Amino acid sequence: MALDGLTLYCLKSELRQLIGGKIEKIYQPENEMISISIRNNRKNYKLVMSAGASNARIHLTDQNFENPATPPPFCMALRKHLISGIIKDIRQEGFDRILHIDVFTKTELEDPVILTLTIEIMGKHSNIILYDQNMTILTCIKNVTPDMSKRPVLPGIQYQSPPTVKKLSPDDIDIDKFAELLASTKKISAFFTENFEGISPLISKEILFRAGVDGTSQKDAAILYSKFKSIIDSVKNKEYDPTLAIDINTGMYRDFSCVKLTHMAQECTIKKFDSLNELLDEYYTVHEKQSRMLQLSSELTRIINTNLDRCYKKLKIQQTDLSEAEDREKYRLYGELIIANIYNLQKGQESAELYNYYNNTTITVPLDPALSPAENAQRYYKRYNKLKNAYSVVSAQIEETEKEINYLESLLTNIEQAEDESDLMDIKAELIKEGYIKSNTKKKEIEYKSKPRHYKHGDFDIYVGKNNLQNDYLTLKFARAEDLWLHTSKIHGSHVIIKAYGRKIPDETLEAAARLAAYYSKARQSSKVPVDYTIRKNVKKPNGAKPGMVIYENYKTIYVNPDIKDIQEA
Template sequence: MAFDGLFAHAMVNELKNTLVGGRVAKISQPYSNEVILTIRANRHNYPLLLSANPNYARIQITKIPYENPQTPTNFTMMLRKYLDGAKIQDIWQLQTDRVIYLSFTRRNELGDQITLLLSIEIMGRHSNVILIDSQENKVLDAIKHVPVQQDRYRTLLPGSTYRTPPKQEKTDPFSEQDFFSELNKQFPNRDVLASELMKAYQGFSKLSGLLLADTLHSAEYKTVNEAYKSFLEKTESPTPVIITHNDKIDFSFFSGQMEVQSTWETLSELLDKFYQEKAQHDRVKQQGADLIKVVKNNLRKNERKLKKQEKELKATENADFYRIKGELLTTYLYKVKRGMTSVTLPNYYNNEQPEKINLSNQLSPSQNAQKYFKRYQKLKNAVKYLGEQIRHTKSEINYLESLASTIELADPSDLPEIKVELQEQGYLKSQKNSPAAKNKRRKSLSKPAEFTSNDGTRISVGKNNKQNDHLTMKIAKNSDFWLHVKNIPGSHVIVHSSSPSDETLTQAAQIAAYFSKGRSSSNVAVDYVPVKNIRKPNGAKPGFVIYEGQKTIYVTPEKEEIEKLK
């Protein structure tokens, strides 16, 4: 991703114009690596996201809603102690590095004015958010503690001396341009020049290097210095864009000659769009790790059980083999003597071909025959029993696969309901008397996702199995239409109309395909049928229904089209 030093420079300018002079109105930590400071400035509330996520570290104003945990973390409590009501004095960048400082002032309990720093370090897996007492240059706390055993140069623990990240032996692109001119002469090739810029200049990613190389080769500028100056000015007045390069989607503060996917008003809006799905998937994976583990373990267990059951069922195909031997022993009983361990008899089922039959020398001839008949009867009875067990195991596997798909497509706010479902189905132990469990029982079921087709018809989507049941069996009218992907896990979709147009049905089918395991596929089969044709068998798992009289439509889900219908 291209949140490099140059993009950070542009973001600092945007945040300074919006937030400096504002006060901290609220502090929350919705996820382990992310903090949100709600800044009240110019009569508006701006949720400022500070992320130390290893993959999506960034600083931005966000419009994405977050649900806070019931119990605040120690880091949250420390931030509230020192920053609640504090005023933002300044925002700046450490040279052109991916380190951004927010300076706050406030009064302490004695009425003295103190200055505090909040450092946001955007450095991959080393990303961090650090609260610093600037007078004493001491770390008050960090979102990720770094003990001396992990980093001798830079310990990040409460009370430790704050040290800036190690300085890179690179040139600041805003202070030195002569060296750049030499690089441009030595490396006229675009890709090579971009790589050399990364090595020589602080804050350059490969993408920024390519954008600068394109700027230099543009006929718009007369000299190298003019092109370089224009490039740096783009960080002061950016044009936020999502672009395509090397068949990958990325973002930047301007497009250069890259293919533009979309343009945004602010850098923060750009990051909301770019990271929303990626970061959300990562949060679900992080917060739902225990649920995912339970589902996968039970899925593997049932898959092993199914293999064993199918193997046993295959063994029952030899049932007639034991019956025939029992009948041959009964027919030729006079030829069998007690104490024999085997006997060869003519098989009248096979043109009198001789058949060797093993015997127990501890049993009488008739008892040996009965032993074969009992074995035959046992296998015959097993066919019915195993058939039922296999159907049950397959049903269990289908249910667990639907749960896995639900978690994969879930929002973080959906996870508590999925956890309750796993508890109700016996996959997780339920802490019935805990305060959290009581709160969950009191909490009503969350609402399905809502969409509107181009002709104004309302479309509802269940986001988990409990929602699917409630939507289909309680909310939907008999005259409404129900949709679901064919033969794969997915959400229930309801079109709230008794006679939807073909366009609405197609759009609803696209939504059904998008909210299913077939999201990334093309030409996905989606069944649709009036809700009156839907039945839920007694004792069926959540989300499971049967239906008849369906029609099938084939669609390819497109995220952009789905977003337009929200």
Template sequence: MSYDGIVTKAVVSELNTLLKDGRIDKIYQPEKDEIIIQIYNNGVNYKLLISASSTYPRLYITNNAYENPVNAPAYCMLLRKNLQGLRISSIEQHLLDRVIIITVSGKDELGYQNYKQIVVEIMGKYSNIILLDKSSNKIIDSIKRVNSDMSRVREVLPGLIYVFPPTNNKLDPREININIFKELINSNNKNMRIDKFLYQNFLGLSPLISKEICTLANIIIDRTLLSLSNSEIITIYSAFEDVIKKVNDNEFTPTANIDNNGKINYFYAFPLRQFDVSNNKYFESMSNLLDFIYYKIDKDDRIKQKSSYIRKIIENRIEKSQHKLSKINEELIESAEREKYKIYADLLQANIHAIPKGASSIELSNFYDPEQNLLEIPLDVTLSPAANAQKYYKKYAKLKAASSILKKQIEETKNEIFYLESVLVSLDLVNDFYELDEIRSELIEHGYIKKPSGKKKMDTRKKTKPLHYLSSDGFDIYVGKNNLQNEYLTTKFAKKDDLWFHAKNIPGSHVILKSKNSEIPESTIYEAAYLAALFSKNNFETKVDVDYTKKVFVKKPKDTKYGFVNYDNFKTVVIDLNTFDSTRLRKID
């Protein structure tokens, strides 16, 4: 990805055209490092997305909907207090750097003109959104506060005078001529690659555009400065100058290069010659391009980050439960040998007077053995013969009582592991934050995650929906993406004659095939079974067994976790995930 200074210039140019003189109506903060400002201008409402994400920092107008928290964070409230109702006076770029200054103005309560600035710094992990008082240039606050422990170069704290990020002695390429260009080449490390020389010496140039300049000059990028002739230096400068002229003249054609597999090779403010031009996709605006590029990858990345701690908790619980199961199985094996201890006790009791006190073991004739073979019995030297006999009787009784308890514990532990693994399957299917909240709520209810402290509320405004497909024969098929959806589909949504599908003996989604009170074709049954296999723990396997039955034969035991059911009168089909033709299945949005 290359949101460099040139892309920033293209965005700023576009925003000035669309947003200058616009009124700030609403401000939201969907993420801890991201805000959305709704701006009304010339009869249109625009949503300006500003992100200080360490992974995908960016600024552009978005057309996508973002989920906002129930309670606005403190920084969002501060922005609302200072900015709502004001108008955008200007949007500027600092040099050719990835720093944007949005100046807003309006009258305060006393009728005086009031100027504020939002400074957006797109700097990787150092990205920030900073609110300034323009007249004093003092920081009111920032979305990320930076103290001296965090940075020895620059503090970003309320009350401090704002200072731009250091440029690391890089020059603005718009102020360069051939003589300065040559001097820089002569003063740099002669073994430096040409493309590296460009992006390390000039503001706003990324490795991507530096390689493009080499491509335009027909110079191999891994050549060193030392290897360049004077004519080649002039050729490189000419290509450099052509790129900068495009920037100065705002000659932007927002472009993404996407191969046949959907891989994004690059996006930029104009087409690049170093890639196959036939894969180019052109956009009407930089904002449309950036919205296309960033929305899904950023959302998926945030979901992955937010679900990682849940996944870790569940994986740890599975590990503990598997260890517990192993231990219980060992105890059950020992319990199965309990008859041995009763024989020990009976033989000791029958020969009580023949056993010398203080013996560590004794061999006695085993009257339970038809051949009356001798049996060696270990003894506790600190106990009398009678006490040793009682010790074995007690051990026998304890193991006998434990057997039924252990079998019950084994079943409960296996069910817990099955449930926890089903949660991992659900996490793999999450594609929005509401679904993640549902899983979190479920785990809080079952005691796997602590309930958030304080007054923070869980977001319950929206119920998520199961996946919906239409079979090749026109039958509706529904797929649960988490245990709450599975519970709803099976216990409330499905009718008694609908068909219920589930991958055999492994965690996975509940799949409901609506019967429409008619005979269901075999092709539709296999399509529903395919979905049950696809949305299961074993979806990486070639073949998956899938059980199906009428919903009337699916029962939910009392006091069991969400999604847990028993079923009978079922049939089993085998689905080959590699060869199954799913092209006639249609997903319904």
């Protein structure tokens, strides 16, 4: 969701509190983003501006950014021209997605000058540009050469506003003109976006929804005009309604607007804010985090599924080999029967009917006519011995392949239940350590970011691993011999530890920990989930086992529903 012109118009009125403020610091934490510290009326403000293709924006923020040790050239140029400057005005061109910040400052020769810092919010063509009173560009965050666009943006040339499609101002149209435009439109769903400045598809959908129009048919012009005018008037009168739509099912931040998004109320939670700055700060902070997590989880899932496909194919081949090896006794029998009847057989025979003295039946034994009876017997004995050796080898290989499949599937469960970026980074580090991802980082130098989940139940502490490496740490290093260990029975999930400290663990605490184990497992959406529990000293890790893989004995099983709403996180 990009900032539309109508929302930017509302935001402009909030940003005008910066007028008269002094620019004290400028940073560039990312390639296409700057943050400006401003002091005004004894208050400190931090203004963030981004020209990113998917997150171009401007708003006040409370976030702290990590800045590079060496400021980029664009940042240095802004510092040179704008530090100690005073903000004189904040302007918008109609309802377009362009905002200008006029700054009073002085040149190196102490001559007063007005410089303009402009942000153009136009998707992949977004830019942040500084130019002087003569419209000469001093610097820009993205250089656009003549080869790239008909409108170059480079230091030293004249600044020109981006070319725009001629549209009507939404605050300057009467019912007659509106009805005339509506009558000539072919697609009512695109009517507002094609004819009026600042109206995004999102706001267009909201107007049509309020008017009771689904976007496929004409509607009475008076009703549409009334709903359209109502929204525009509320914006003009600064009675806008900063609103965020959060997907009910996924929790993803879907859209935001300066008007209440009633058309999304069925599929989203609608969250209201006191200001657009507060809304935008939360939306972009969370949305960028969610986008990074989605991208990283997709990357890790792809890597794991690729290796799972490899393991599934390998397992199928191994099972075929094992099935063939299970028939090895047949070849030993063929060899024995040929030896027992060797004087009755001749070279050149393709088969022989031989008496099986083990079950008193006659069987047909295939023969190679090019070989003598003794050579045929030897051939079958060799095949028997080969399959006999293969059976034990392939059985061991199948066991290892199944362990690897079990391990990789547990990683998929960990990815599904990752709560933040650090959880996914730990899973990536684990994949690097196990050799599934190539990296120049030495295994001993890999850092893990997240910490186990910590819950309280009465006076007892309960810890839950977020990934396989944390499971190993909790079970093998953190827990003491008398602590209680829990895990879903034959289901991928987290290791859970109840710290006993020499005390008897109440049944209520055991049941709460079991619910945590069920919730943080593959069976989260199930009911009556079996959870095994035993004291820590009964849990062992076999030599060479993958992270998170353990064996245990002397355990009991409890059945619970994975509901943890009443369990307090520490």
